[in-house]
Amino acid sequence: MSALLEIRDLHLEIGTGRAALPVLRGIDLVLEAGEVLGLVGESGAGKTMVGKALLGILPPAARITQGQILYQGRDIAAMPAKPRLALLGRDLAMIPQDPMSSLNPVIRIAGQITDVLRRHLGLSRRAAYERARALLESVHIREPERVLRQYPHELSGGMRQRVLIAIAFACRPKLIVADEPTTALDVTVQRQILRLIRDLQANSATALLFVTHDLGLVAKICTKVSVMHAGRILEAAPVAQVFTRPQHPYTSALFAATPRYDRPAEALTPVPEALTARLWAEAAAYDAARAAAGVAVGGRAADA
Amino acid sequence: MDETAWRRSLGNPRVLFGLAVLALLALAALGAPLIAPQNPLHQDLLASFAPPFWHAGVVPGHLLGTDDLGRDTLSRLIYGARIALTVAVISATAAGLIGTLLGLAAGYAGGLPDAIVSRLVDVWMAFPPVLLSIVLVAVIGAGLEAVILAIVIVDWTRFCRIVRAEVLVQREQDYVAAAVAIGLGPWRVALQEILRNLLPTLIVLFTLEMGIAITVEAILSFVGLSIASGAPSWGGMIAEGRLYIHQAWWLMTLPVGCIIVSVLGLNALGDGLRQTLDPLVRR
Numbered sequence: 209m210s211a212l213l214e215i216r217d218l219h220l221e222i223g224t225g226r227a228a229l230p231v232l233r234g235i236d237l238v239l240e241a242g243e244v245l246g247l248v249g250e251s252g253a254g255k256t257m258v259g260k261a262l263l264g265i266l267p268p269a270a271r272i273t274q275g276q277i278l279y280q281g282r283d284i285a286a287m288p289a290k291p292r293l294a295l296l297g298r299d300l301a302m303i304p305q306d307p308m309s310s311l312n313p314v315i316r317i318a319g320q321i322t323d324v325l326r327r328h329l330g331l332s333r334r335a336a337y338e339r340a341r342a343l344l345e346s347v348h349i350r351e352p353e354r355v356l357r358q359y360p361h362e363l364s365g366g367m368r369q370r371v372l373i374a375i376a377f378a379c380r381p382k383l384i385v386a387d388e389p390t391t392a393l394d395v396t397v398q399r400q401i402l403r404l405i406r407d408l409q410a411n412s413a414t415a416l417l418f419v420t421h422d423l424g425l426v427a428k429i430c431t432k433v434s435v436m437h438a439g440r441i442l443e444a445a446p447v448a449q450v451f452t453r454p455q456h457p458y459t460s461a462l463f464a465a466t467p468r469y470d471r472p473a474e475a476l477t478p479v480p481e482a483l484t485a486r487l488w489a490e491a492a493a494y495d496a497a498r499a500a501a502g503v504a505v506g507g508r509a510a511d512a
Numbered sequence: 513m514d515e516t517a518w519r520r521s522l523g524n525p526r527v528l529f530g531l532a533v534l535a536l537l538a539l540a541a542l543g544a545p546l547i548a549p550q551n552p553l554h555q556d557l558l559a560s561f562a563p564p565f566w567h568a569g570v571v572p573g574h575l576l577g578t579d580d581l582g583r584d585t586l587s588r589l590i591y592g593a594r595i596a597l598t599v600a601v602i603s604a605t606a607a608g609l610i611g612t613l614l615g616l617a618a619g620y621a622g623g624l625p626d627a628i629v630s631r632l633v634d635v636w637m638a639f640p641p642v643l644l645s646i647v648l649v650a651v652i653g654a655g656l657e658a659v660i661l662a663i664v665i666v667d668w669t670r671f672c673r674i675v676r677a678e679v680l681v682q683r684e685q686d687y688v689a690a691a692v693a694i695g696l697g698p699w700r701v702a703l704q705e706i707l708r709n710l711l712p713t714l715i716v717l718f719t720l721e722m723g724i725a726i727t728v729e730a731i732l733s734f735v736g737l738s739i740a741s742g743a744p745s746w747g748g749m750i751a752e753g754r755l756y757i758h759q760a761w762w763l764m765t766l767p768v769g770c771i772i773v774s775v776l777g778l779n780a781l782g783d784g785l786r787q788t789l790d791p792l793v794r795r
Contacts, residue, residue: 265692297696304693323696324694327695375694
């Protein structure tokens with residue numbers, strides 16, 4: 209029996225030819241049904257790209273050069289468009305980072321929720337509308353009837369994120385990618401949204417790939433953690449273990465750099481530059497070793 | 513586009529002026545047989561070159577005078593609106609459809625389709641547009657259908673270029689990624705998600721294109737390539753009136769005025785709508 213999601217040795221580059229920039233350098237992840245995996249790292253670590261590769265919404269310049277993304281044993285990255293699109297929204301869903309721009313500005317909320325229901329569940333217009341209303345209630349939106357008639361710009365950021373969460377859970381997917389789902393929101397709303405995601409996840413036993421830079425959130429919601437830097441996974445372990453006995457110095461440094469209510473702000477120490485410099489040097493050495501071994505870089509064999 | 517956008521538009525003086533001109537044109541075009549005081553083709557050689565009402569020697573029943581064959585100028589102008597508006601609406605619609613579809617496909621698909629369409633537009637726009645339509649009508653043969661066809665063939669690039677550029681912007685928006693992530697295919701995303709966001713731009717382009725079409729039709733009538741001579745089109749009236757500019761200056765000036773007011777109104781409408789609907793200009 210294969211895992212729900214298994215990412216094997218995923219390599220991804222942006223750009224082509226000599227300008228190609230490696231972004232992911234051999235990512236491995238395993239996610240079982242119902243698990244919550246925190247993908248942690250600083251900006252530029254490539255954590256968002258993992259989620260985008262999984263959902264097939266990579267920017268046009270990005271290319272997967274090696275590795276597999278196995279969903280229930282099938283490689284999504286190599287799948288033809290039609291069966292892949294049939295999975296998206298039904299089995300795999302997304303809670304995006306920016307709720308302000310992730311809803312279509314000219315379509316009413318009702319249309320945006322019923323789209324996914326009609327697409328995958330084949331519901332009639334009326335049945336989809338009823339389901340959309342129930343979904344809005346399940347994300348604790350009062351007056352769902354009114355919200356269904358509204359346009360995105362008439363809703364607050366927190367409300368929009370609730371709508372997007374309703375869309376993500378609409379077809380009871382097996383896996384949801386949540387890419388920094390609370391970053392764009394007010395601090396007070398962040399907690400509500402996080403609790404909402406956690407409750408819905410727990411009730412539906414959906415697996416969650418939780419992309420974040422915030423170790424505090426990881427502690428609240430995740431069962432496993434993978435710490436990323438420069439497109440590599442430095443440490444992967446259950447949450448309890450990572451928090452009590454971090455194995456990699458970078459993980460310890462991230463903890464020291466995370467604000468905590470029980471410590472004064474002065475106690476924060478940024479991740480030491482010597483450490484990040486060493487990690488980037490390792491990444492560069494990795495690229496060089498691949499190039500020397502004649503692995504295709506930028507879609508061609510490297511010049512000797 | 514919601515209710516507030518429409519309300520904002522109706523408070524804009526340019527939009528109001530444009531709508532008034534358009535309403536007047538539509539009224540003249542649709543109600544021509546009821547409004548026109550005379551048959552526009554009826555000749556009365558005894559009453560030829562009658563002056564308009566503010567001149568001495570006005571002939572009763574001919575408010576704006578008559579031409580060399582004694583045909584009533586006002587009636588001809590009203591029937592001319594019919595031809596102008598027909599050409600404007602049909603050619604703007606057809607050019608809009610073709611240009612939008614090609615621009616949408618090019619912008620969203622990128623790659624080879626984009627390269628083909630973009631090069632085609634580049635080549636197209638290298639020709640002087642009026643010359644191209646004159647050549648086209650000369651090849652297709654004169655007549656109203658030929659004029660419309662020529663305008664469409666020349667002007668689809670206006671829509672195509674702008675729609676393509678706009679799609680390139682929209683394509684990068686988060687809502688497009690979100691639409692793909694719920695499993696919508698490329699055609700659904702392009703036609704349903706992106707196209708709706710282009711509606712304000714398309715309305716503006718359509719309005720401006722109507723003005724352009726009226727001008728081109730007048731030019732083609734003037735060079736005698738439009739509807740059969742004798743039929744009341746503004747361009748034709750200008751061409752005929754030009755011969756008598758020293759005896760009866762109004763014969764040429766009145767249809768020129770009609771064209772100027774129509775095009776001015778349509779351009780004002782387009783500009784006004786751009787101000788009220790386009791979020792980039794509005795900011």
